[in-house]
Amino acid sequence: MMVVAGAILSIISFFSLLMIIVGSYGTNTADVPGFLLVVVAPPFTLVAGIGMLRRRRWAWLCLVAGLGCFLLVSLFEFTRPPEPAVRTHVSPSGVKTTEYHSGPQFSVPTIVLCAGLLIYVWMPGVRREFGWSRRKQPSPASATRPGSQPPKLPDKARGWRVGHAGRDRMYYEEWREDGWRRINLSGEMLTGPAHHVIYFPSPQAWRELPEWARDRRDEILARIKSEFREPEYEYALDVNTTAGGTDRPVLAATNPARPSRCTARQMGAVILCVGIFLVLAGYLGWLVKGGWEAKQVTLPSAKATQRRAVPRETEPALYWFSLGLYAAAAAGSLGFAAWMTVQGWKTCRSQSSPP
Structure with a gap:
């Protein structure tokens, strides 16, 4: 998912970088957080996703650091006291100035999704795949010695x-x-x-x-x-x-054979991920339905000041692009939920079936 999302958004990052270089209209108000979010984050996500597939430690660190920073920034935005929407003051030169302030820039579904993903990648089984967590080695006293009793069932x-x-x-x-x-x-x-x-x-x-x-x-x-x-x-x-x-007795197995059935922790992790994707798909589907019925949709943007209503009559291209982006994200979330459900069911069935 990181590779696909990073590859798609990297195209937008490339054109955004070109617009900033040539000084296109609207880029003069770009700030450092916006530059990092729009230009740097997508290629960084693509590279980290490739590293995750290859089980690299630096990719795991990058993912944890990125999720942690996002949650901290979202928490800061959530706890920041609200400012007046409109504030008027007189400058030292005597000019009356009106300032418009946007509300906190955070998305509750995105925060929940990132928190669930951070909990998942911090689980011992995931960290063990990247070499951060090791199973405890048995002590020599636990070795199976000649004359000892056979193991318990099974x-x-x-x-x-x-x-x-x-x-x-x-x-x-x-x-x-x-x-x-x-x-x-x-x-x-x-x-x-x-x-x-x-x-x-x-x-x-x-x-x-x-x-x-x-x-x-x-x-x-x-x-x-x-x-x-x-x-x-x-x-x-x-x-x-x-x-x-070997023709001599060996120590007890360091890693036991896989369990005969799914554990409660495995089922809980699958249910949590499926639930997050279903909630995200339902929210995005609700946006698509509302945009279709009202014939206008909110422009998907990371900045609250750029989120505006896009009517279908006056801006059809931007309207269909925004609506299609919401629909594609909803379909992708629903597809991931279905895929994880099927894979979890197959795994549990294969583990619980007798040999």
């Missing part, structure tokens, strides 16, 4: 488990008489519909594993696929990679 019932070891690696562990035996699997994090790809060793490389797993390749691969399911995971078979295994 691992005890089936005697095996899978999980993640770091960002790109996975593992398969099987309970033997004296502890866990592990097979390390290579993988890679993706940014598409599948968030990981697993590289399964070829049959020749599989023969290098310990004796307990050497002749059970198909069985072990079927178990791994039953936990790491498509479309969240992709499989690359017969890859020329080295299979790593």
Whole structure:
């Protein structure tokens, strides 16, 4: 969303910069906050969005800093005491001057959306993707030692488990008489519909594993696929990679296998984001409906002094542009809400279905 919005608004930023350079009409009143908002913010958003897709730390910092600054400025505008709409005074030269003041420049739906986004990107799961948060390593005392009791259900019932070891690696562990035996699997994090790809060793490389797993390749691969399911995971078979295994007991898994069902925190995050997008879509749709019925629409502008009614009879081009912009934003918000609902439902269904 950041990349798409930044790319579209960067076009406006480019033409606005050209207008400021040539001194076009209306740019003589431009100030520094307006310049940063109109000219600098869209390209900055585009670059930060690309960095977010590539999971760069600086992109996460830029997003958090931008959202924090916006919320602070909005809070300042909200708490600032109102000024008289019209104020008249006499200058030292004896000229009577009238000043018109606009109200506070803040949008409640935008503030709610930015606050929800800031809460989301600050969650441990999101920060962990950018390398800011690490899972706590187990102490040596928690290791599984020879002669210890088998794990509790469901691992005890089936005697095996899978999980993640770091960002790109996975593992398969099987309970033997004296502890866990592990097979390390290579993988890679993706940014598409599948968030990981697993590289399964070829049959020749599989023969290098310990004796307990050497002749059970198909069985072990079927178990791994039953936990790491498509479309969240992709499989690359017969890859020329080295299979790593151990014939000695290993420590307890650093990262447990994924939960068998959606957690309340995951469902709450999805419901919050969907609700924000639905509220935003409803508000924008109400603006479109009102503009269509009244045959005039408010000009979308960051400055309150530039927001004016655009009638359809006298300014048809600007009217349809403003109305279309509101409609496109409403459709995009509704589409994002529908997409997040479908993806959340698919994820919960795939996690709750039996292997």
